Amino acid sequence: MTYRFLICLIVFGTFSFTFSQGSPDYEGGLNIAFDENGKKYLRIISWAQVQAIHNDQVPDEQEQTNFNLARARILMFSQINEKFLILTHFGLNNLNSNSMSPTGLSDASELFFHGVWAQYNLGKRHSVGAGLHYFNGISRLNNQSTLNIMTLDNNRQSWSTVGLSDQFGRHLGIYAKGSLGKLQYRVALNDAITNGLDDRDPQNGGSAVYAGKRLLGSAESGKVFSGYFEYSLFDMESDVLPYKVGTYLGGKRIFNVGAGFFAHPSGSVRADVDGILEPEDVRIFAVDAFYDAPWGNDGSAITAYATYQYNDYGEDYFFLAYGTGNMAYGHLGYLLPGSVLKTRFQPYASYAVNTYDAFENNRTIFGIGANTYFSGHNSKLTLEYRHESFGDDKLGTLTLQAMIYL
Template sequence: MKRILLGMALTLLFIPKSFSQGNTEYTGGYKINFNEDGSKYLRIIAWGQFWAQYSDDVPDDASNLNLSVRRARVLTFTQLNKKFLILTHFGLNSLNGSNLSPTGKGESSQLFFHDFWGEWQIGKNIAAGSGLHYWNGISRLNNSSTLNFMTLDNNRESWAALGLSDQFARHLGVYLKGKVGRLQYRVSYNEAITTTLDSGNDPTPNGRAVYRGRELLGAGNAGKVVQGYFDYHFLDEESNFLPYKVGTYLGSKKVFNIGAGFLNHRNGVVVMDGTGNLEGEDVNIFAVDAFYDAPLADDGSAITAYGVFQSNDYGRNFVLGPYGTGNMIYGHVGYLIPGAADKSRVQPYLSYQTRTIDAIDDNATRFGIGANLFMTGHHSKLTLEYANSKVGNGDSSGVLTLQAHIYL
């Protein structure tokens, strides 16, 4: 493993200078204008993330080193005038040797819609939309863009309803978004999914809550999810044209935001009493967070810092993979080493998460250390990260990941 670590580190730190030039002409993807002033247009963005992961904690018959396509995505949006917009986002995730299919027809090989919504401008600073959308509640990280993470990937537990009430962090519903002064907001009213990641588990007498409310209690009792996120922008204001929150601006903006958000799913989970009777319990998730991103000097250095406290109430003793009733604290910080914007730049970072899990009366932790090599900003970068995770009294597990990321 030491040889692999050394090789990956050398790959990250010693990229030839011929690959280090920036692209100052990039304006946000390929744009097709339908009129002379560009107010009627179609914009197309494509990106991919490619992983090599090494872990010692694998079964005897498994490989320590695995290759995968973490994300393959295409996003388009168009406006024929400023009164309405339609957005389409499709792709696939985590394609690897275990889920590839012989003729490309397997479930994991198929493209699917991540987002598909229409939006109407109903006032100067307010818009409404409908469809399969990403205008999420809870926290900044539950609205993260996958184009410009600072860390290797998102903090997994921040996508707190993924596969439980939504389809891959997207709900089908209606939303309202806008701003009042420096306060931005997004709220939505959505359908909950019927078949969840918990559908293979049955309620048991006095057992844990099971996330099958809509399935077992009916859409009338457990069919809707309400969520919202509100953040106040003290310094530079971020765009809310699209829902995707930036991970790091690499010193191009000076941002300090404080936010709060929530998600409520009435009767989202089901519990069983000692006599076998079923009843619903509400799912309530709440978070407060802060984000700071700013240049430190004229030499190109910059800092990115984020912290969040999240309260997770999934019902009685709920635990399922990364989800669990309890509280979570997460934070990360990164430092962009001084350098010219049109040259290769390095950003080391640290991340840490700790969360309580009521079902086991214990906690879980995750520590990450890594670095980004930006060859053309976020459009072409390499990320090397080592993460160590531990749940309760179990053994810790370490994973080393090298990612190549590109988007156009």
Template sequence: MKKILIGMAFCLLFVPKSFSQGNTEYTGGFKINFNEDGSKYLRMIAWGQFWAQYNDNVPEDVSTTNFSVRRARLLSFTQLNKKFLLLSHFGLNSLNGSNLSPVGKGESSQLFYHAFWGEWKVAENFYAGTGLHYWNGISRLNNSSTLNFMTLDNNRQSWAVLGLSDQFARHLGVYIKGRVGRLQYRVSFNEAITSTLDSSNDPTPNGRAVYRGRELLGSADAGKVIQGYFDYQFLDEESNFLPYKVGTYLGSKKVFNIGAGFLTHSNGVVVMDGAGNIEGENVNILAVDAFYDAPLGEDGSAITAYAVFQNNDYGRNFNLGPYGTGNMVYGHVGYLIPGPADKSRVQPYLSYQTRTIDAIDDNANRLGLGINLFMTGHHSKLTLEYANSKVGAGDSNGVVTLQAQIYL
């Protein structure tokens, strides 16, 4: 494993400079203008993330090295005037040798809508929309853009109800968004899905909560999902035209935000008493976070730092993979090494997460050590990350991932 780590790091750090270029060539994706000033347009963005992953903590009959397409996506949006917008986002995730289909018709091989929403301008700095949307609550990371992560990928537990009340971190509902001075906000009122990642588990007498409220109690009793996120922007203001929060600006902005958010789902889970009676319990998730991203001088160096505290209440002793009733603290920091903007840039980073899991009365921890090589900003980059995770008294698991990303 040590030889593999050294070899992958060598490939990442010593890409020939002749292939490097600045990201100033990027002009906003493929855009079709319908008038001379460009106010009526259709814009399209395409991106792909490709993984090679090494994991030696697998059974003897399982390969330690695997390849996958982590994301293949196409996003488009259009405006005929400033009063309304239509957005469409579709693609696939985590396509690998285990879920490829012989003729491309298997479930994991299929493209599906990640988002489809319409939005109207109600007043200055106030908008309303509806559809399958990504205007999430809780935290900045629950609204992350997958195009410009600083770390290899998002902190998984920050997409706190992915597959439990939503479809792959997107809810079907209505939202409002806007700003008041330097305070930005987004609030939504949404349907919950009936078939959840927890649907194969049944409630048991005095057992853990099961995220099947809508299925077992009915849509009238299970209630809607209400969520919101609010962040105050002390320095440069970020765009809220689209919901996607930037992971790192590579020194191009000076941003310091403090945010807070929530998600509540009445009777989202069910529990069973000793007599076999089922009743609902509410899901409540709260978070506070801070984000800082700024250049450090005239030499091109920059720092990115983020921290969040999140309280997760999924009901009595809920524990399902990355989800669990308890608290979570997560943070990451990255340093962009000095260098000219039109050459390859290197950014080492560190991430750490610790969370309590009430169901097992123990903690889970994850440490990530990584490095980015930006050949054309985020539009062409390589990321190498070693992650070590441990849940409770179980064995720790170390995984090395090399990612290549292109987005146009």
């Protein structure tokens, strides 16, 4: 059993001026307006997540409780008129006593860009942009924000390209986004990363490795394509920023159905029995549905999400959390009756099953937990038990998380 105690101190601004985050105290975050109508502005978003992690499954000579700076970020976006916008997002992740260096020059100690993009607005409903961006395809969860998520964290396998074709969930390229009536879309053409996490070389007659650009060259394996399309049956969601809200706590009435894809021609490589490299396309498709709405007139609300995803990373591919096969995931939460001005409680449960062509066993992940909202997502506690099973490997994790963002 592993116990994690996570304290997140977050200062966060958002584009919305409603109670979509569930807090009556939140009024637009940190915003500097340069005119009276708000068309010229600078928004600054800053957050830090600090963890104290206790693990009793370590050797006797190792300390069981350690600290970790999981995220330290600054995000800024600005416009001087409604025609264009620029966004810059930088920070670091997972700084701990093992990754720190005496002079702060190690890879883990250094800041890097999580996002830098310039956007041109083609009227009020359509935009195009370029840079290191987070307008991803596949599913809602591959575009998930971690600051207003309902469960403790995102379903890991739904961030389906992290480190394989991108830099920490962000690709470098061009995108287009917008809405056609009730249909919202985001599509992108990007460069694939050359040196991804999968640094293996193919074994003769073995399974595929995700290293097409590194082994075959950029002419054959340099570009990736992605898109996500969702239809809103009820309220429309903001798409100013790419980050999808996990739960509105009854602040909106949302019912969206979506579908998305990711394609990387010759993204993976196999070696035949003679050692000759053969390219294989990476193809991922998903359909999903998201429901979040008040339930009655007593302040209660329901949040539900379900997705099915087909993953093809190449023949018998398996690496870390990723593998060729199928994935189904869902979660359900119920916000108990109460006033937005008082402490709220939200029990929830989640379940995921992954099948892999390379294994007979499935990976299953079950989570059950509850959120305590002191001021919506701006101040909350989350307690979650998570059980993961994959063949003979089983792992139970109990996590307590405290989060504040302003």
